[in-house]
Amino acid sequence: MFAQPLGTFPPNDAIDRLRALHGSTGIEVFVVGWPLCEDGSTGDAVKRVAEYIRRLKKVAPTAEIVRWDERYSTQRAKEIIKTSGKPSLRKTGRGRIDTAAAGLLLQEFLDEQEDQGP
Secondary structure (H helix, E strand, C coil): CCCCCCCCCCHHHHHHHHHHHHHHHCCCEEEEEECCCCCCCCCHHHHHHHHHHHHHHHHCCCCEEEEEECCCHHHHHHHHHHHCCCCCHHHHCHHHHHHHHHHHHHHHHHHHHHHHCC
16 A cells, blocks of 8 residues: 655644545544654644644544654655656645655554554
8 A cells, every 4th residue: 555645734723634535435544643852852833733633533532543753754755856857846835745644654554564564
C-alpha cells in the first residue's frame, strides 16, 4: 500500500475534512505527526498537537489515533524534493514540503504495519 497525501490544511479545515472523510469512508486509523524535540522530549508543539488530537477524537470517536514521531520528516521531505528534479523549493512553498513530509510519515506507518504482518 502506498501513502497518498491529500494536501495540508489549517487545523480547523483539517478537522472538517477528516470528519467528512471518516463519515464517508469509515476511516479506522488516523496517523498524526507527533512533534517531539530532537532529544525525544516534549515541548509546546506536542501540547498543540495533543489538543488537535482531542478535537479529532470528538469527530471520529471510533477511530484509532496513532501518534507518529515526525522528527526530521521536513528535512527528509526537502531532500527528496531536491533530488526529484522538481522546481526549486522557493518557488513551490511550504505546503509542498509539508505534504511530502506527511506522506513520508504515513508511508513509514504503513510500512511498519506491513512488516508486522497480520
